[in-house]
Amino acid sequence: MTTVSPASRLTGGLLFAAALCAGITVANIYLAQPIIGPIAAVFGTSPQAASIVVTAGMLGYSAGLLLVIPLGDSVDRRKMVGGLSALTALLLLGGAAAPSLPALALFVGLAAATTVVPQILIPLVAQLAEPAQRGTAMSWVQAGLLTGIMVSRVISGQLAGLLGWRWVFVVAAALTLIVGLWTMRAIPADGARGAVNYGALLRSLPGYLRSEPVLRRACLRHAGIFAAFNAVWTTLALVLTAAPHGLTVGEAGLVGLLGLLSAALAPMTGKLVDRRGPRVVAGLGLLVLTVAIVLLATGANSLVLLLIGIAAVPIGMQTSQAANQNAALTVNPAAGGRLNTIYMLATFLAGALGSTVGSFAYGIYGWLGVCAAALIFLALSALGLRRVAR
Template identity: 45%
Template structure:
């Protein structure tokens, strides 16, 4: 029966209490959370489409400054380790407001950075503080009706991926028109307005435990040991996110390089194919609620496996890049909805579990990006596709492990 496929651990979450139910604004609050998630998630990938412009200003190549994009991902992973677990213990309204202010200041510093070193530091701090989406997703999961939990989570995830893809599209266009510094300044303004507005509508919480930056980190190893489902979700998404990151962060290098010779703005428009794939999130949420996370992840990996050879062909023909971009984004979104829903419902501390899950994903993405840059320099676009294939194999091993154990 489809219903039996749902994760049996959803009872670990507290009973659903609608967001801001006292004024009946729950749907509007969910929409605001999704939009805030989109804007703040975009900050992590803001540098990627601007690399050619940053390199040109500093008299170097785009490949030589590609490490800045990896710094942002590592900063986000560090912020998740310290700040995201506080969602189980701290007042999330105050936490979201404080992190919004830090992110805004760091983005302004990035816009004013005199060199690549200062820019990297500012990007790291901005990414570390912009963990707001991963404080909001557990909140939504806690307060959603159990039968529609994955769909509510999917709505926020759709906002997250819309922001990630829009960062490439709008960032490239705005960077070409106004310069890369104004892109960081504009993102600072949007983050400030939407972050503070979201903080204002969140429920005020009184938590019985004192929040500590280190207590959340200390709890993660034991949490992973106690929950095999969480461990598998982490490894699955690390593989999928790593494959996506290797391809997507290197795509600007291919499109603006000798193979195609596109401008930064034109290359940024390519992200519209990925934006279209975010429509998969609501569908994936419904499938997870009906069939369970395991099946959805297997389908997602199958789609991703098809996309890698298409990306390989895309090194020579633009027509292959179009379906490849749609496929890898659809696979990533579906896998993320399934794995994150499982991670949020498998323990009684969803914020800490979410931290372990998202840190694993972004660590996998950051490592893949770090490897993809040198691979592109030495082996070309085929090397980047090889990195993506390796990361998918790592994630697939975790996906198949549970099936093999069930067979025995």
């Protein structure tokens, strides 16, 4: 177990560094999404074949969640953040110099596996924060995380247009290294920690899921939320560029920046979690997202309603994230790395399912089919709102 001394309590400087580092590093997972076209052109292949780079990033991140994050309960997290940031920067530079599409996919996948720094920082912040302010502190880091996700696609596309796609990875490598090492200096050393065998860390994961009903409910709630979010977010550009709206691809990409409103509201959401508890706020997030999906369905023929729904969807998702991740990590703060592994794996796998279902639903039933699928996912999420028997 780690003993946190009073001198190691959360400071404003560390919180700012953690939020910035989360935003910079999480962007590495999404860099390739808007530049598949230029990558395909350079390697003389189709965009569909080049999308293996995006798939490799997602698979790599999943592997990192499972295999790297649990080490945060045993290894000094200060050293982990610095080491992973340096390794990620090297791998991104390898991607920038990749001579072939398979090599690029390999480097991107490995970089995604080591860019799990945000999921080390969130349990760290949760452990260092005072219990009455834990939700607020976590929400600042989540705000940085969400900003990185929303902005990365726009910046990546613009940078590729100006300098070429290889420079996207060069700039990302430089930012990851600089911000990662700066954040490492802001993190207090963990000090003496009980040695835990790596295999034992991984074997303990199913036990936590079996024995902790609060953790199971939090995972179920946000898995449904994130699946619904990805179902609509993956297909959003398709409905925006189709009739009757007819936006350009560039205009559709900029519409996604409406999601930044949720990042601005994240600290307020965290305070609400501290005051009312995770279960109540999770219910609020579910309600907001349900209303947003209904607006999106109506917006199939109304751009105004569609834009309102687009702005509201990330707000509902972020509200749910702030509440449910708080609930998951407070089960046992000393095991925050393993609890976060379970929670994020459930979230990420559900998100992948939501993206797949959303794409199929759009192809068969159109935009209304996507919204219907999202509402089904939200109904599953609502099952997790039941109180845990004490």
